[in-house]
Amino acid sequence: MLNKNEFMKYEPIKVPRGKKYGSNYWIPRGNKVGKRTLELYSDLEFEHWLTVETNSDVITYCEQPLEVTYLRNERIHKSIFDMWILNRDYSETFVEVKYERELTSTEPKYDRTKRQIEAQQEWCRKNNVTYEVRTEKTIRKGRHSIENRIAITSAVLNSKKPICTLEVLDCISLDRKKISDIFQGLSHYPEDQINLAIKWLYYEGHVCANIEDQIFGRNLEVYKCEQRAGI
Incomplete structure (x- = not known):
């Protein structure tokens, strides 16, 4: 069984809240990081974390993983990446989370943001890892x-996989099927346990669904996607 700790290269850098200008402070726990508590410094960082935690192609990750330095106005400045991600193919991605407005030249802090991103890009280029700037346009994909x-x-954080998980997966095919139809086919199990099983199956990448535009409920259509080992 995969031990995520074996692949952890980084530990979160503790940043005093007064030095971060995020709009909110979030302290969720992450299943892919051993259920430890994270520190996220804006609503957008929290929403980005949700997309990473629920991405079955991600093995593990670390917030505020690494600091780089850069020169601006003849002074040395420091910048911390927002997240490091280890993907299922063992490639690495470093991410900076920004609101779109911060990337416009009319933004008062644009010069600092531009130089910060350039420094992060250069570090990633030298270390042969992928770098991405993610904004609300890519993070908030659907309502x-x-x-x-x-x-x-x-x-997945608070509940174990229910005993019906394998039967639920067997009831799902490559064709789209509403969750309500799965309830009918497995009526000997409580609906809340079937719902929980489907959430686990989605989380692990066994089942696909349009969770961007359809609320998770009876009318959500699910179907089998690329299979993962270790149900």
């Missing part, structure tokens, strides 16, 4: 995305 991802992360 139900965040709500559904909160439900999924809460389910």
Whole structure:
């Protein structure tokens, strides 16, 4: 069984809240990081974390993983990446989370942001790892995305996979099927246990669904996607 700790290269750098200008402070727990508590410094960082935690192609990750330095106005400045991600193919991605407005030249802090991103890009280039700037346009993909991802992360964090999980997967095919139809086919199990099983199956990448635009419920259509080992 995969031990995520074997692949952890980084530990979160503790940043005093007064030095971060994020709009909110979040302290969720992450199943992919051993259920430890994270520190996230804006609503957008929290929503980005949800997309990472619920991405079955991600093995593990670390917030505030690494600090780089850069020169601006003849002074040395420091910048910390928002997240390091280890993907299922063992490739690494470093991420900076920004609101779109911060990337516009009319933004008062644009010069600092531009130089910060350039420094991070250069470090990633030298170390042969992928670098991405992610904004609300890529993070907030649909009206139900965040709500559904909160439900999924809460389910897998606080509940074990139910005993019906394999039977639920067997009931799902490559063709789209509403969750209500699965309830009917497995009526000998409580609906809440079937719902929990489907959330686990989605989380692990066995089942696909349009969780961006459809609320997780009876009318959500699910279908089999690329299989993962270790149900």
